[in-house]
Amino acid sequence: MSFSERAHDLLGRLVRASAFERFLISTSALLLSVFIGALIILGAGRMTDCASAAYTIAVPGKFVTTTLPGLVPGVVKSVLPGGLWPSQAVFAMGFCYDPFAVYDLLFLGALGDVLNNPLNSQFATTIAETTILMFTGVAVAVAFRADIFNIGVQGQLVVGALTTGVVLTYVAPPLAGLGVLATIVLLPLGLLLGGVAGGAYAAVPGALKAYADANEVITTIMLNFVATSIALFLVSREKYFKDPESFANQTVNLPDVALFPSWLFRARDDVSLLAFAFAVVVLVGIWYLLQHTPFGYDLRTSGLQPDAAEYGGVDADRTIVSSMTLSGALAGIGGAVYVLMVLGNFQTGVPDYGFDGITVSILAGNNPLGVGLAAFLFGVLKSGSIVVQVGSDVPPTLVGVLRGLIILFVAMPEFFRMIGQKFGSFGRPGEPVATDGGSGGGSDE
Amino acid sequence: MSNFDRREFIKATAGIGAVGLAGMAGCTGGPSDGDGTETTTEESTETTEDSEGTTTAESDVTNVGMVYATGGLGDGSFNDQAQSGIQQAAEDFNVDFNESQPDSVSQFSDYQQQYAGSTDPNYDLVSCIGFLQADSLTETAANYPEQNFQIVDSTVDEPNVGSYVFREHEGSYLVGVLAAHLTSMSFSAGAGSTQSDSTNVGFVGGRESSLIQKFEAGFKAGVKATNDDIDIQTSYVGSFNDTTAGQEAALSMYNSGSDIVFHAAGNTGTGVFQAAQDEGRFAIGVDRDQSVTKDSYANVILASMVKRVDTAVYNAVEATVNGNFQGGETTTLGLDDDGVACVYGQQLGSEIPEDVKTAVSDARQSIMDGETSVPQDPSNVN
């Protein structure tokens, strides 16, 4: 066996390893989306007007027209004598937006000057976004693994955040004088409140699915609208929980002792390494739960093959309700973190962390550990979009387009396999990334 | 920086069908320094510095960062009004500005810090539009004591923040008076008309909040002060952005007898105008003279409760340019300094009977004289 054959074989085997394959697909999807995003930026750059081009495509390019003759004038002359060498572009088109500059702002801008100052505020924003997306991402992933499509993570996050924000308003002030001790009591309490509320709110569609056959996609979408309305109702009226001092629909600010300590970062950056570390621990914990406990086994089995789960003594209905509850609890904890790390109170107009969580989970192949990476990517995108808006004229909604494209490509692994097969014969004709985290069926004959 | 003219481009490219690359080849947009010229080729290594180059070159330019409210530009009212303020300032002074439109409340502090922390260019003023920014600004301003901020519609008690608030209820009172008079008579102008037998007006709010309730309270008070028998219908559609809901809410009011609907709902108000046109009734705009900004509805817009956010922005920028920006102060703009006003519609204004206009200006005088006190909370209107 030659070296190249052996290498090919190794590569083929690696590709067959499904986690690695998922990673490859996710990476390819990301790159392809970035490429198409660049085309969109260029296209948009032709649809708008500007004084001078930010980016120019020229044929032949500058390397041929200017750089090369400068470097090796003799060679150029000997190849094409008599001024036939193109000294200027035959075709050139200018664009108002430069995709490279945009991506530079988007991806590197999100990190800020991280090498010199890892605690810079833009990187802090990235970490904060990542932290919350880790919770919503893993919330979606847990449900997905049980073959439940929890689109209601957004609503569960809102309910969790609302509960934490409101209840702590009453519990925290009396304890404010206790300093660190108060934090030790209040932080876990806040997270618990968020988890319980989010879990309870998710248990409703779970129970409806288990016992009334109601499609969870629809019920959770509806409950998202309901959660937003209820939150608005409760915090827009002073007789309930509105902060009477503010025009905004929000609860009163919580005392600092109830919030995540900022530690290394500055308080104004609204980020906490403690919260980030907590999110990492939760991801690992959920991974352990899924892979190493009977509950996780039941959940994965009923996600992959409900009939087999039933055969294996799993109570299908109860598993649906408990996985939904767990999923909602994670979302609710994410909401609590949003309140306790970012806002410091509850305010209406919660960003779409829940929907981003769906994207994160799908990109991560519904793997809790992969959620960490995917959440970081989306944290970068969300934080970077702010840099893009401030630093360029390209509308930051571009990030929304990228998000959609990434999901689209992740959904079609067959496309990458077909490309892969053009360059090599490895890869098994696999199944698409499925909502249940991938399922297959072998045929017997 | 802002030498774009997208609207012109749209008109110029009428008929070009495809979006994106397919249409690119045929586009006449793109950089105005030409396609395929030698100079472009030479510059091709340059990146974004091109567009921002001017800022570093001229040192006396004043840089302003605009952080708009979540409704975004294009609402034809609040944010656009703020934008026209900065645009006017840019015309009058050597001012360069950059704009951002946050999607959610939690992004405010990110944008504020982006501008405050920026060194290239170094922003002389960060203008924060909308009361929702107050909380994050309180924190940001304390962390960037060297940076000057402006907040519109709220008060932030920091030495480097200039606060600008309005007495919206007073202006709303005036349009209430106007509406009450017109619904009580048979009046017809432009595309709309009122019936004297129905004395009924409406108010469409955006999202429920104390600020919007100031509009509602003032409007109701103005109506009731004029004629206690008039019915007032009130609807909040829950969004500053839901034009369809605005349209349906207003249609439902018109259909149950309302002659005039006043909106304080940002972009949602577009739907109110559309409804007025559909039903041949009237509407009253908000924040800007909407018979200008939404000129296709000029034939139903009686007046607008103008809130001079542009003045607030302009003044703050002017003060910054002149080096006398006063932080830590709250400027309240009311009727007296035309901070809020009832501005008659471009098309319909001339047709409004003089006695009605007199009643409105009397009411204005009475408020300014302190004879009339306008409530700020709708529940205080009897």
Place this chain on the structure above:
Amino acid sequence: MTQTDTAVRLEDITKRFPGVVANDNVDLPVERGSVHALLGENGAGKTTLMNVLYGLYQPDSGRIVVDGEERDFASPRDAIDAGIGMIHQHFMLVDTMTVAENIALGNEPRKWGGLAVDREAARRDVVELSERYGFDVDPDKTIADVSVGVQQRVEILKALYRGADVLILDEPTAVLTPQEVEDLFDVLDELTDQGKTVIFITHKLGEAMHAADDVTVLRDGKNVGTVDADETTREELAELMVGREVVLDVESTPPDVGDTVLDVDALSVLDDREVPAVTDVSFVVREGEVFGVAGVDGNGQAELVEAVTGLRDPEAGSVEFDGRDVTDAPRRDRIDSGMAYIPEDRQERGLVMDFDLVENGILGSQHGAPFASGGTIDWDASRTHAEDIVEEYDVRPPDADTEAVALSGGNQQKFIVGREFERDPRLVVATHPTRGVDIGSQEFIHDRLLELRDEGRGVLLVSSKLDEVQGLSDRLAVMHDGDVMAVVDPDEIDEEELGLLMAGEYPEGYEPRSERDAEGVAQ
């Protein structure tokens, strides 16, 4: 014999799938107006060959000659145009549509310039066709509401409606009662009388000999011989099929019966459509015996087993396991108290296809000792367990990290059998334990079942293979239409009597079950 007497001729057909040669240079001449049986074991390549003839697959090499003309079928449409029709094993019918709509599907008569289906014309054509061939079908019934036998006729009508001269039937008798099978063969005769040609795929020797004029035997993708049905013998065909002489009977010693393990009393069960599938069935299974249940598929056996194993709530009656009433107990309770279950559908129920064998090895045991303790699964113990099963039950490839989906059907089944037998069960419920399994594995599984019986475990065996249930069982219940017709001694009853019982009729000398004690004929 002139060329035109051959309706269809397949020449040198080769069809490969990744890793498998499904058809290897197969020749198949079919005489016009004859019934030609294509005989072979599962996986011999019969269905693939017919799919090639029907244009569903394109052969890698070889020629298809229809009516003396070489044809190239890119799709079923081409085959249909050449007068070939196929009736698949799983009916290609749309349950929600009517008989007439199904028959006309893809060839709908149009009216109003093609803007509408001429439903009257379609209906008329169907009535006319079914009268011509003596079929009794109601064109307006929805497919979901008609019996399997009628559905098969609809399939045949569908092919005829498309002008088929050559009809291919894939395992047409698998879902039919013996009486329906007879009716089907009459239909085939009627068809050939009217000049049609029939090819039917089967793995049943008897049917091939009984119904066909010629029999072609496939083995491992090769044509191993075409014989005249009248001149061959069962033994010759069996040897062709399997490649060696086969002992068709299972040796079993008399049972040594102990206490009652399972007591099913007056059990009634509804199916998925909430229609009674099992009505008032009672029987007991005792230690040390194999209690068999025979019957044509779909006569309530599946629902009965699901009710016994706790996968389906019974409508009435009770199930007692090991002296305990478990009628309403959850499935997990039964697993924990020693009821092993080899399910009918191994790929849906028996295994999680995306799990490896380590994970599959603890399916059903994941909640308690020895594999789960303290809320954590002991993956080391699970791995040892899976490796033991793999070794003991000869699962190939012998690698516990293989995903179930990558195993062949036989190896999947062996793994399930191993897992369930290693539970140390009080009772084994086995449904079609050898379906789709190669002959070697079949013998292995049969031996293991009997071993368990001899160790004093109870066995409830459900199978539609008559030789299997008859050979293994110590007592045999025959089910028809949700009812146990009789409990018989399998050694005393002959195949014809069994067939009648399965068809719902009592042969002479047998009386309705109610007059015979369920346990009465045990020994």
Place this chain on the structure above:
Amino acid sequence: MSDDRRVVGTARSAVFSTYDRLFVGRGRLQQAVIGIVLLAAVGLVAAGLLAPQSDAGRLFAVLTADSTLAATLRLSVPIAFAALGGIFAEKSGVINIGLEGLLIISAFVGIWATDVTGSVWYGLIGGVLASTLLAGLFAIVCIEFRADQIIAGLAVWLIALGLAPFLSSVIYGSKNSTSVDTFPTLPDMGIPVLSDAVTAPMPVVGVAPVDIPFFGALFDASPPVYLMLLAVALSWYTLHRTAFGRWVEASGENPKALDTAGVNVHRVRYAAVLLSGVLAGVGGAALALGVGQFTGNGPTMVNGKGFIAIVAYLFGNYNPVGALASTMLFAGLDATQLTLQARDVFQVPTELVRTIPYVTVIVVLALFGRTRIPSAGGEHYESGEDE
């Protein structure tokens, strides 16, 4: 005499069959709910007639106002079109959860094309083209590249949710577009004869069609409303009476049956998904052209209507007429909610009133939600070769 008896007999059997449909074969909880709803309806009518000033009476007045029907019809347009599109796609076996995205993209392009061409009709066509293109992309991804339909549908939604505001920002400088013309209503369209006919008093009764109580709204609507009614009828006809409709059904229930019958399943599915793009495109463009502006902030102006459409056709059991009925139920709740608020009928907080349609969906789904999706829905189908 015998005629009378026949009438009585017919009436009686109608009553019994209605009773059977409502109550027979349902659980006790469902029966109770249906009973309560019926009683409430009767009580409402009684209150409306006997005590018009009570809250219930005023609610009755709101429900029977022709503005309520008019609003219901208008609000139904985008949902009903998307639902019709969803029916075709899902019946063919491709679950199109991306309807929301199709509405968004067509809403934006509808406005843009109107702005560029100056005609709402070209705008409508532009919106339809955009939506069909996006649906085509979805079809390729699902059918050619075997993508998981749910995830691909989600991607369609997210792409449109990003792309439409992006394009609006590029073209109009903000996520909200400029204002353009809107569709006129039938009486204002100046169609010869027809426009006059609906406003002129009818001969015998002496009332103009537009002035008929409640139903007058039917004659005073804008073209999309009539298009919607037409599309529902045509969709029903296509699904149940044409060969294509039969193929769509077979493709979703048993694609193999269709394949073996010689019809190309992929082609049927492509056609069905593209059709869903066309229909949703009309809905999205009509939505935006109803107000003359595209609003791109947050969830955009479409704001979940695509998802409600899915609920609507599931309720309607994949029947276009049923889908229209459930669409009008939701739209009606929405319309009533706005009117109740404006007229201050019940003192329920507005935020909570707004949740009524959503809660209704959940309750109805919980009680009656067992819809049977096509057997092959969501499954990829590959003919012959690749199996």
